[in-house]
Amino acid sequence: xxxxxxxxxxxxxxxxxxxxxxxxxxxxxxxxxxxxxxxxxxxxxxxxxxxxxxxxxxxxxxxxxxxxxxxxxxxxxxxxxxxxxxxxxxxxxxxxxxxxxxxxxxxxxxxxxxxxxxxxxxxxxxxxxxxxxxxxxxxxxxxxxxxxxxxxxxxxxxxxxxxxxxxxxxxxxxxxxxxxxxxxxxxxxxxxxxxxxxxxxxxxxxxxxxxxxxxxxxxxxxxxxxxxxxxxxxxxxxxxxxxxxxxxxxxxxxxxxxxxxxxxxxxxxxxxxxxxxxxxxxxxxxxxxxxxxxxxxxxxxxxxxxxxxxxxxxxxxxx
Numbered sequence: 001x002x003x004x005x006x007x008x009x010x011x012x013x014x015x016x017x018x019x020x021x022x023x024x025x026x027x028x029x030x031x032x033x034x035x036x037x038x039x040x041x042x043x044x045x046x047x048x049x050x051x052x053x054x055x056x057x058x059x060x061x062x063x064x065x066x067x068x069x070x071x072x073x074x075x076x077x078x079x080x081x082x083x084x085x086x087x088x089x090x091x092x093x094x095x096x097x098x099x100x101x102x103x104x105x106x107x108x109x110x111x112x113x114x115x116x117x118x119x120x121x122x123x124x125x126x127x128x129x130x131x132x133x134x135x136x137x138x139x140x141x142x143x144x145x146x147x148x149x150x151x152x153x154x155x156x157x158x159x160x161x162x163x164x165x166x167x168x169x170x171x172x173x174x175x176x177x178x179x180x181x182x183x184x185x186x187x188x189x190x191x192x193x194x195x196x197x198x199x200x201x202x203x204x205x206x207x208x209x210x211x212x213x214x215x216x217x218x219x220x221x222x223x224x225x226x227x228x229x230x231x232x233x234x235x236x237x238x239x240x241x242x243x244x245x246x247x248x249x250x251x252x253x254x255x256x257x258x259x260x261x262x263x264x265x266x267x268x269x270x271x272x273x274x275x276x277x278x279x280x281x282x283x284x285x286x287x288x289x290x291x292x293x294x295x296x297x298x299x300x301x302x303x304x305x306x307x308x309x310x311x312x313x314x315x316x317x318x319x
Contacts, residue, residue, distance in 0.1 A: 001115050008117040009135035011101055012041065012078075019074035021099070022052040023082045024089030025233055028189065030081035031056060032151030033103065033125045035063035037078060039147065040138045047072050053089025057234030059188050063147050076100050081125035081151075083109045083285065103128055108276060108285025123168035126151030130171055142179030149180040150189070157241065158190050162271045162289050199229035200236060204254075208243055209303070215250045215319075216310045218303055219243040222257045240266035240290075251278065251313075253306050255299070262296035265306065273317070281309045 003011075012018075020037050022030040034050050041048045047070040056064070077099045082088065083106035085096035102113035105128055107120040122128045126148040133140060140148070152172055156164045159172070176182050193201075200221065207220040221236060229235075236256075243252035250273050256264040265282070268290055269275035275291040276284075282305075284293020295302045 002111075003115045003117055005117065005131055005135045008101060008103065008115065008132055011076075011115060012037075012132070013044075013136060015041075015076035015078075015100075016046055017072045017075040018046060018048045019077045019095070020048065020050050021077065021079045021082065021088065021092050021095060022050070023087040024053040026052050026054060026056060026060070027081075027237060028060065028154030029124045029126055029151035031060045031063055032147045032149075032154075033080035033129045035060075035067060036126065036129050036133065036144050036147035037080065038064070038067045039144055040133050040136070042067060042070075043138070044136075049074075051092050051095075053091035053093075054233065057232075057237070059192075059234075060150070063150060066143055078103065079113060080104070080129070081106075085110075085112045103132065106286060108280075108287075108291075121165070121167075123163045123165055124151045124155035126155075127168060127171050130175070140175070140178045142181075145175040145178035145180035146185065149175045149182060150185055153182075153186060154189055154238075158186055163287065194231075194235050196229045196231040197235040197239075200225050200231040201239060201242070203229065204239060205242060208246070210249075211307045212311055212314060214246075214248045215314065216307065217243045217246060217249050217252050218306060219252070219254045220257070220299070221254060223259065241268055244268040244270065251275065251310055253278075253310075255302060255306075257299075258294070262294060263299070263302050265293050265295055265302075267291050267293075273313075278306075278309055278313055 020034045022034045038048045038050050049070045077095055079099045079102045099113040102116045104118050105122040105125050109118050119128050130148045203225045204219050204221050208217050210217045240254040251269045254266040267275040267278050274288045276286045279291040279293040282293040282295050286292055
């Protein structure tokens with residue numbers, strides 16, 4: 001059932017023993033949203049705990065600085081920034097059929113919760129959480145502002161992507177007024193790289209191949225690259241944006257090899273082209289600017305499928 005902000009706020013006001021879920025391979029938006037909700041709800045005197053199938057990267061740990069561990073059997077479960085229960089992962093998939101409230105900004109959202117508060121115009125789920133906290137009467141202090149700003153800046157590429165709306169910028173300004181450490185968060189998220197990240201980035205960029213007269217390119221991140229560089233999953237966050245930066249490229253794809261076989265595909269598109277239209281051909285989805293899917297098969301076969309899909313899409317667009 002789709003609900004509006006006031007209904008979502010009231011549901012959280014009434015909730016007790018709340019479990020907040022983030023998606024696997026967590027990014028700044030799902031973690032910022034979860035940390036903000038956990039912090040705010042515990043501040044209201046509620047028992048709350050957070051769960052995610054994958055570890056939280058060190059650069060995000062400070063978001064949970066005020067979240068104390070609570071032990072209980074959940075009575076109310078909230079999923080944040082999770083468009084599909086397949087994104088829960090092995091450690092939290094047990095909750096996929098009993099989620100009470102989903103808060104999300106993905107237009108490709110597949111409704112699975114009893115209540116869904118979705119705003120597809122929001123630049124990030126943390127932007128929605130900000131409106132939700134205000135509707136709940138929560139005072140947004142420095143810690144909450146940092147949580148919300150982290151998700152907003154990471155999902156907009158430091159306010160460079162097409163989803164950066166006037167409203168998103170106004171929210172960012174409000175958060176800075178509330179004490180958000182914007183400059184430091186931007187530095188950590190966008191200007192700081194581990195040595196392992198540099199190593200895997202170099203190998204990945206060397207793998208880039210071009211198709212469609214240079215309008216489409218594909219980059220690989222293999223298990224061999226990860227092992228050789230010593231990189232963890234947190235080290236490659238945001239790497240999918242690199243191949244789109246090449247001059248003349250309209251659509252870019254990154255193939256991340258999966259341990260269980262096949263490839264996780266991340267597609268990025270330059271406006272007005274639609275990344276989600278490509279991923280929808282393979283059962284995936286997302287936003288126009290950024291979308292994802294999974295394709296089974298060997299590397300060359302997956303590359304060929306992507307090239308054919310993008311070529312067909314370009315022809316349908318008359319280019």
